Amino acid sequence: xxxxxxxxxxxxxxxxxxxxxxxxxxxxxxxxxxxxxxxxxxxxxxxxxxxxxxxxxxxxxxxxxxxxxxxxxxxxxxxxxxxxxxxxxxxxxxxxxxxxxxxxxxxxxxxxxxxxxxxxxxxxxxxxxxxxxxxxxxxxxxxxxxxxxxxxxxxxxxxxxxxxxxxxxxxxxxxxxxxxxxxxxxxxxxxxxxxxxxxxxxxxxxxxxxxxxxxxxxxxxxxxxxxxxxxxxxxxxxxxxxxxxxxxxxxxxxxxxxxxxxxxxxxxxxxxxxxxxxxxxxxxxxxxxxxxxxxxxxxxxxxxxxxxxxxxxxxxxxxxxxxxxxxxxxxxxxx
Numbered sequence: 001x002x003x004x005x006x007x008x009x010x011x012x013x014x015x016x017x018x019x020x021x022x023x024x025x026x027x028x029x030x031x032x033x034x035x036x037x038x039x040x041x042x043x044x045x046x047x048x049x050x051x052x053x054x055x056x057x058x059x060x061x062x063x064x065x066x067x068x069x070x071x072x073x074x075x076x077x078x079x080x081x082x083x084x085x086x087x088x089x090x091x092x093x094x095x096x097x098x099x100x101x102x103x104x105x106x107x108x109x110x111x112x113x114x115x116x117x118x119x120x121x122x123x124x125x126x127x128x129x130x131x132x133x134x135x136x137x138x139x140x141x142x143x144x145x146x147x148x149x150x151x152x153x154x155x156x157x158x159x160x161x162x163x164x165x166x167x168x169x170x171x172x173x174x175x176x177x178x179x180x181x182x183x184x185x186x187x188x189x190x191x192x193x194x195x196x197x198x199x200x201x202x203x204x205x206x207x208x209x210x211x212x213x214x215x216x217x218x219x220x221x222x223x224x225x226x227x228x229x230x231x232x233x234x235x236x237x238x239x240x241x242x243x244x245x246x247x248x249x250x251x252x253x254x255x256x257x258x259x260x261x262x263x264x265x266x267x268x269x270x271x272x273x274x275x276x277x278x279x280x281x282x283x284x285x286x287x288x289x290x291x292x293x294x295x296x297x298x299x300x301x302x303x304x305x306x307x308x309x310x311x312x313x314x315x316x317x318x319x320x321x322x323x324x325x326x327x328x329x330x331x332x333x334x335x
Contacts, residue, residue, distance in 0.1 A: 004229055005031040005065045005108075007055060007099055008074030009048070010038050012179045013114055016222035017072065018045050026230045033064045033075075055095030061102035070110045070229050071103040078144065085143060092147040093154070100158050103165070110166040112228045113155060117173045117239065119148035122211070122292040129297035132171070132237040142285040168228045170221070172240035173296060176320040177218030205252035206262040211293040214241035217316035220309040227305040238305065239296035243312035254317055264291070 004021060008014050009032030021027045022045050032040060033053035040048035051064040055075050065071055077091050096113075103111050119136040120126065122145075127134065136152045138145030152169065159167050224240055252259045268284035275283045301307040311319065 002027055002069040002229070003029040003031065003067055004070045004072060005033060005051075005068040005106075006072045006074060007033045007053065008076065008114075010034055011074055012175060012177075012218055013074045013221060013225065015043070015179050016177070016218045017074075017225045018043065018048060020219075020222045020226045021229065022047055024226060024230060029067075031064055031068060033061070055091060055098050058098050058102055061098060062105055065102050065106035065108065068103075068106055068108050070112065071099065071106070071108050072112045072114075072225060072229065073099045074114045075099075076114065076147075088143055089147060092143075093150050096151045097154055100154065104162055108165065110168065110229075110234075111155075112168045112170065112225060113151070114225075115152055115169045115171045115237070116144070116148045117171050117241075117294050117296050118142075118145040118289065119152050119171060120294055120296075121145055121149070122289045122294050124292050126292060126294060128293060128295045130239070130295065131297045132239055132300055139288060142288055144286075145289065166233065166235050168234055169237040170224055170228065170240060171237055171296070172216050172221050172224075173214040173294070174216070175218050175221055176215050176316050178320070178323045179218055180320050205248070205255050205257040205259050206267060207248045207252070207259045208262050208264045208267045208287060208290060210248045210251075210290040212245045212247050212295060213290075213293070213313075214245050214295060215313045215316045216240050216242045216309065217311035217319060220307075220311055220316070223309075224301055224305060224307050227307060231305065234304070236300075236304075238301040238307075239298050240301060240307075240309075241296050241298050241313070242309050242316045244314060245295060246313055246317070250314070251317075254314070254321060 004027055006014055006017065009018055018030060018032065021030055027047065030045065030048040032048050032050050035054050038050055040050055053060040053064040055061065073096060075095065077088050100111060119138055120130055120134055121137045121139045136149040138149030140146065155167055155169065220242065221240055224238060228234055249259060264287055268287050271284040271287065
């Protein structure tokens with residue numbers, strides 16, 4: 001049985017993964033690493049122990065990773081919420097480098113990293129679907145995609161230097177589900193930014209010219225992370241997405257709203273104004289990701305890991321919207 005250390009254990013991925021590993025007999029011990037204290041027992045996680053750890057403090061990572069067989073790195077700043085760009089990069093890129101170095105010092109046999117399809121970037125020449133072999137070339141100026149691609153480059157160099165460590169990269173599309181409801185407090189990772197704008201125009205869905213998109217349910221993502229932790233031997237990248245894809249019209253239908261064409265330029269101005277007013281946790285760079293499709297091939301996860309997602313793109317979104325409507329006051333504006 002193994003010991004698994006998880007950075008960002010109480011985030012969207014982390015909550016679902018910890019619940020999944022709690023039930024896995026192959027995992028004996030879970031070390032949840034986070035800056036803020038939390039009580040594993042409150043979540044029903046009897047295998048987990050909390051360890052205070054900041055990805056910018058290597059000594060804390062060394063203490064948290066001691067005795068671990070596998071490190072799962074989930075901690076990452078997704079919505080900057082007014083943070084200075086250099087601070088965001090420090091956490092995302094330098095913090096990741098610290099995690100990988102600490103994992104080596106701890107003698108782990110495997111690192112599982114939460115990347116993203118954003119690492120591929122939204123480019124007009126993207127193939128449909130995108131295989132894992134496609135270059136990761138995140139869009140300049142869009143920090144989330146840039147940082148994901150930069151960390152992947154770090155991992156490539158890391159693998160060359162530490163061939164004895166198995167490195168697994170999980171690249172999900174937009175993740176939705178019960179724990180993702182909190183993202184509705186501000187504009188969502190593109191292409192869900194249109195749903196944020198629908199809060200301003202609740203009877204209409206602002207169509208900003210979004211390309212087709214995929215969603216994946218957080219429980220299905222957790223299943224892949226769990227498989228990546230417990231598989232006897234596994235390396236490489238794995239794309240994740242539910243079956244099928246959605247167009248802007250499909251999103252409007254899911255919301256029960258009427259499509260209202262809105263030029264992307266105007267949408268960007270609205271979001272940037274909201275960002276400066278601290279209504280939005282991030283700026284309009286997310287909207288640029290909607291311009292070109294980033295549709296991925298999930299064959300490798302299905303064949304190598306035996307992954308069978310329980311939700312397709314539409315049902316994954318429906319599950320999150322159902323929870324949103326039942327738990328948020330703004331839900332009364334949605335059908």
